[in-house]
Amino acid sequence: MKLANKIALITGAGSGMGRVASLLFAKEGAKIAAIDIDEKGAQETVRLVEADGGKAIAFKADVSKSADAQAMVATTIAKLGVPNIVYNNAGIEGKAQRIVELADEDFDRVIAINLRGVWLGMKYAIPEMIKNGGGAIVNTASIAGLVGLRNSSAYCAAKAGVIAITKVAALEYGRYNIRVNAICPGAIDTPMVSRIQGGGTMSERAVNRISTLGRIGKPEEIARTALFLASDESSFATGAPFIVDGGWTIG
Ligand code: NAD
Numbered sequence: 174m175k176l177a178n179k180i181a182l183i184t185g186a187g188s189g190m191g192r193v194a195s196l197l198f199a200k201e202g203a204k205i206a207a208i209d210i211d212e213k214g215a216q217e218t219v220r221l222v223e224a225d226g227g228k229a230i231a232f233k234a235d236v237s238k239s240a241d242a243q244a245m246v247a248t249t250i251a252k253l254g255v256p257n258i259v260y261n262n263a264g265i266e267g268k269a270q271r272i273v274e275l276a277d278e279d280f281d282r283v284i285a286i287n288l289r290g291v292w293l294g295m296k297y298a299i300p301e302m303i304k305n306g307g308g309a310i311v312n313t314a315s316i317a318g319l320v321g322l323r324n325s326s327a328y329c330a331a332k333a334g335v336i337a338i339t340k341v342a343a344l345e346y347g348r349y350n351i352r353v354n355a356i357c358p359g360a361i362d363t364p365m366v367s368r369i370q371g372g373g374t375m376s377e378r379a380v381n382r383i384s385t386l387g388r389i390g391k392p393e394e395i396a397r398t399a400l401f402l403a404s405d406e407s408s409f410a411t412g413a414p415f416i417v418d419g420g421w422t423i424g
Contacts, residue, residue: 174202175404182206182249182256184236184294185263187214189363190313192221193392194260194399199227201400203258206249210235210263228253236263236290237282246297255305258403261294262313264331266365269324280327287331288338295342299351307350311402312339314355316418332357336414343412352411354402359383359418361390385420 181198185191187209195205199222207222207229209215215231222229230252234241249256267283268275291312302308317325318332339355346353360366360375360383381387398417401407416422 174200175400175406176258177202179203179257179403180206180249180253180255181258181260181403182208182245182294182298183260183262184208184234184245184290185313186218187211187216187231189365190358190361190392190395190399191260191262192218194262194396195222195229196225196227197393197396197400198258198260198403199229200225201404203227204253205229206245206253206256207231208234208236208245208263235286236261236294237285239293242290242293243297245294246301250301255301256298257302257305257308258311259294259298259302259308260311260313260399260403261291262311262399263290264313264365266369267325267328269369271324272326275326283327284331284334287328288334291335292338295338295353299342299346299349302351303346303349308352309403309407310339310342310351310353311399312353312355314339314357314414316357316359316416316422318355319357319414319416320422339414340412347411352402352407354407354410354412355414356395356398356402357414357416357418358395359390359416359421361392361395363392383421384418385423388419390417390419 186207212233314335
C-alpha cells in the first residue's frame with residue numbers, strides 16, 4: 174500500500190474528485206479527514222470509505238474562512254493525528270460572465286474559496302507538518318491557471334494564483350521535508366462539469382476541442398495523479414504544476 178499509516182486531510186471531499194481521491198487514498202492505507210462545506214456530502218464519503226474497509230472522519234468547514242481552516246486542521250489532529258498529506262481540492266466554478274458583467278462579490282467569492290482557501294489550508298497545516306517531520310501537499314489548480322478561458326476571469330486568476338503559491342510554498346518549506354505540488358486538470362467528469370453544462374452532455378465537437386483523446390477525463394485519473402504526488406513515488410517532485418488534461422493545452 175502506497176499510503177500505509179498516513180493521515181490525509183482532503184478538502185472538497187464531499188463530491189467529485191475529492192470523494193474519489195478519498196476512496197483511493199483510503200484503499201492505499203491512509204486515514205481520511207473528509208472536509209467539505211457540504212456536511213452531508215462529506216458524511217457520505219466517510220460512509221463509502223468505511224464500506225470499503227477504510228477509516229475516515231467528516232468535518233464541515235468553509236475553506237475560505239480562517240477559523241474554519243484552523244478548525245479542520247485541529248480536528249484532524251485531535252481525531253486522527255497530524256496530517257502527512259494535505260490535499261487542498263475544494264473549489265467552485267463561479268459565474269460564467271465576462272469581466273464587465275461579473276459582480277465584484279462574485280469575483281471575490283471565487284478568489285476566497287479557490288485561492289485563499291488553498292492558502293489557508295497550507296498556512297494552518299504547515300506548522301504541524303513541520304513539527305511532525307514533513308509531508309506532502311497537493312493543491313488543485315486547473316488548466317484555467319495556465320491558459321485564458323472566456324467568462325472565467327476570477328476562476329483563471331484564482332487557479333493561476335494556486336500555481337503561484339504552490340511554487341512559493343515549495344521554496345519556503347522544502348528544507349522542512351514538505352513537498353508541494355499542484356494538479357492542473359482539464360475537463361473531468363464531475364458534478365461541477367455537469368453544472369457548467371447545465372446538466373446536458375457535451376457535443377462531440379466540444380469534447381474534441383478540449384481533449385485530443387476525444388473524451389473528458391474521469392475523476393479516478395486525477396485521483397491517481399494526486400496519489401502519486403501524495404506518496405513517496407514522487408519524492409523528488411516539488412513546486413510543479415502537473416497537467417492532466419487529455420491534451421487540451423498542447424496547442
Ligand atoms: P465538485 O463540485 O464535484 O466538488 C467540489 C467540492 O468542493 C464540493 O463537495 C463542494 O461542496 C466543496 N466546496 C465548495 N466550496 C467549498 C468551501 N468554501 N469550503 C469547503 N468545501 C467547499 O467539483 P470537482 O470537479 O470535483 O472540483 C474539485 C476541484 O477541481 C475544484 O477545485 C475545481 O475547481 C477543480 N477542477 C475541476 C475541473 C473539472 O473539470 N471538474 C477541472 C479543473 C479543476
